[in-house]
Amino acid sequence: MDIKRFPEKMGDLPIDFSNPKRTLISGLFQETAKVGGQPRKFLTYIPEDLDYCQPCLVAAIPSGEKPEEYLETSGLKAFAEDKKLFLHLATPETAWNADGSDADYLNAIYVAIQARDFYITMQDNIYLCGIGDGSFAAHQAARRMASEWSGLMTFGDLNGDLNAEHTALRGESDQGEVELKVMGMAAQLPVWMSMTAKNADNTAAVDFWKEQNHVVGTPLSGEGADEIWMPTPVRVLSEVNEEQIAQVRLAVRENPFTKEQMEAAWSYISLARRHRGPGKKQLRYFKEPIACGAEKKTMEVDGMTRTWYEYVPKSCTPDKKWPLVVVFHGRGGTAETFFDLSCVSTVAEERHFIAVVPEAGVYQQKPNxxxxxxxxxxxxxxTPVDDVKFIRELVADVESRHSVDKSRVYAMGQSSGGMMSDLLAYTAGDIFAAVAPWSALRCPSKMYREWPACEQHVPTMMIYGDQDFLTAGHGEDPILPFCLSEELRATLMEKLETYHLDPANVETWKTEPITWYAFPDKQGVPMVVIGRVDNMVHANYPEESWISYDQFLSQFHRSENGTLYYRGRPVNESDV
Incomplete structure (x- = not known):
């Protein structure tokens, strides 16, 4: 298969507005990752008509193979096309070695593929694969950055003792505008190992991952695996944010790398995704929207096909009116990925509201x-994309088909989705009773048109991480008991002034890991609430969805005559 060159100006390529998130290129391309400051090449295969944010598989292929030929003869090309994957082929400089440099190379690929120069991936669904003598380097890489990868599968015997790997885990690093935070910490990791025999090195790796994943008892078998080691059933912590799901599966085969073994391994490790949150990244089963019971909906707005997922719990019967919550993904994300990230369907199911997760319009992140x-x-x-118009039409469409309580329509979202939530508080108070933006507030400098301010004062709760370099400020604020970035602070102060709230009148309390700051009006109604999460980067986590709905959004509704209510009491907005 021929290796192509990436276009010099990706901005010249046309967009298919029937599917705005479709990749603009396809084929096999050469890329470069930096390892210890030195460049190393790898190949990326992008199947035709692939959407952004699909899973990525980084594969360390056997030494001595020409990657462009191995891609086809190994079945990896067909596998990527069938599973709808970004496939990244890593090759050794001569042969895969055990000194750790090749492990660093594989981990550098993890970073490089998130640059958003030619396609868009997510750090939540990147998996590692080793084939033949590339297997041990894959295990070393996974050990060094277990907290980043979503799963590991290897097909071949190991040529080193994983327990002898004493190199420190990779420290934190940033990658600028893609908000990438690499922790490189010890963590549970779904593992599949196919081998020819249980020799010493293979057994050492199995034992290492068993310990890492806290497995207990005797193994099960099935689904193509001879042994399935399960994690302990004892749960000390809640599993709202991280689920203890990492197993160790192994199969002994005369030929470890077959289509059947690839299928079996992928059917297991692809179930998990790893998401940012407080502290290290959190592993959870992937909540695919359709499998969870959501419906995919589309409409055309200004020549662009707009998409959303709609989740209506069975409890939301047409004989009653139900709240509606609109949930917005961040920059570069999709409706599918944020349905999973936010876990909003779980909240909707238990709290009995209709959840809608729409997909954003487009923009150009980098020159060319x-x-x-x-x-x-x-x-x-x-030409600015009018996403406010889209959301107004979306809400009207949902209300035309479902029994929606128009007094209880809410918005929440993260990053760009947080800005959108707060923008709707600013300009669409006739629809939204309250909003909960995460990691953001309305930022006029990051928007490409202006919207008129609405008459209503929409209650707002923002949650952000204290390690969020895009949101958290530096040093001490002269007035506020927390620090925000310059533009977010300006938006907050404007909101406090508009709502007639005293920035010095702050109620503060701590519920780990969040420190809360509430700005009440003269009636004691918390019209603006800020939550600062300890040890969290630019991220959101499922518990935020619960907190936002239970502790804030559900407390407010706006009657048909426009009166805002807090816990059933009317709010005198002239005093707000």
């Missing part, structure tokens, strides 16, 4: 770069 990075209120060819 992709023009179809998904962003709320973006721009295409100097």
């Amino acid at each position: 770069g992709l023009r179809n990075v998904l962003l709320w209120c973006g721009i295409y060819q100097d």
Whole structure:
């Protein structure tokens, strides 16, 4: 298969507005990862008509193979096309070695593929694969960055003792505008190992991952595996944010690398995804929207096909009116990925509301770069994308088909989705009773048009991480008991002034890991609440969805005559 060159100006490529998140290129391309400051090459295969944010598989192929030929003869090309994957082929400089440099190379690929220069991936669903003598380097890489990878599968005998790997885990690093935070910490990790025999090195690796994943008891078998080691059933912590799901599966085969073994391994490790949150990243089963019972909906707005997932619990019967919560993904994300990230369907199911997860319009993140990075209120060819119009039409469409309580329509979202949530509080108070933006507030400098301010004062609760370099400020604020970035602070102070709230009148309390700051009005109604999460980067986590709905959004509703109510009491907005 021929190796192509990436276009020099991705911005010149046309967008298919029937599917704005479709990749603009396909085929086999050469890329470079930096290892210890030195470049090393790898190949990326992008199947035709692949959508952004699909899973990535980084494969360390056997030494001595020409990657462009091995891609086809090994079945990896067909596998990527069938599973709808970004496939990244790593090759050794001569032969795979056990000194750790090749492990660093594989981990450098993890970083490189998130640059958003030619396609868009997510750090939540990147998996590692080793084939033949590439297997041990894959295990070393996974050990060094277990907290980053979502799963590991290897097909071949190991040529080193994983327990003898004493190199320190990779420290934190940032990758600028993609908000990438690499922790490199010890963590549970789904593992599949196919081998020819249980020799000493293979057994050492199995034992290491068993300890890492806290497995107990005797193994099960099935689904292509001879042994399935399960994690302990004892749960000390809640599993709202991280689920203890990492197993160790192994199969002994005369030929470890077959299509059947690949299928069996992928059917297991692809179940898990790893998401950012407080502290280290959190492993959870992937909540695929359709499998969870959501419906995919589309409409055309200004020539662009707009998409959303709609989740209606069976308890939300047409004989009653139910709240509606609109949930917005961040820059570069999709409706599918945020349905999973937010776990909003679980909250909707237990709290009995209708959840809608829409997909943003487009914009160009980098000069000459992709023009179809998904962003709320973006721009295409100097024409702003009117996402407020889209959301108004979406809400009207949902209300026309479902029994929606129009007094209890809410918005929440993260990053760009947080900005969108707060923008709707600013300009669409006739629809939204309260909003909960995460990691953001309305940022006029990051929007490409202006919207008129609405008459209503919409209650707002923002949650952000104290390690969020895009949101958290530095040092001490002269007035506020917390610090925000300059533009977010300006938006907050404008909101406090508009709502007639005293920035010095702050109620503060701590519920681990969040420190809360509430700005009440003269009636004691918390019209603006800020939550700062300890040890969290630019991220959100499932518990935020629960907190936002239970502790804030559900406390408010706006009657048909426009009166805002807090816990059933009318709010005198002239005093707000």
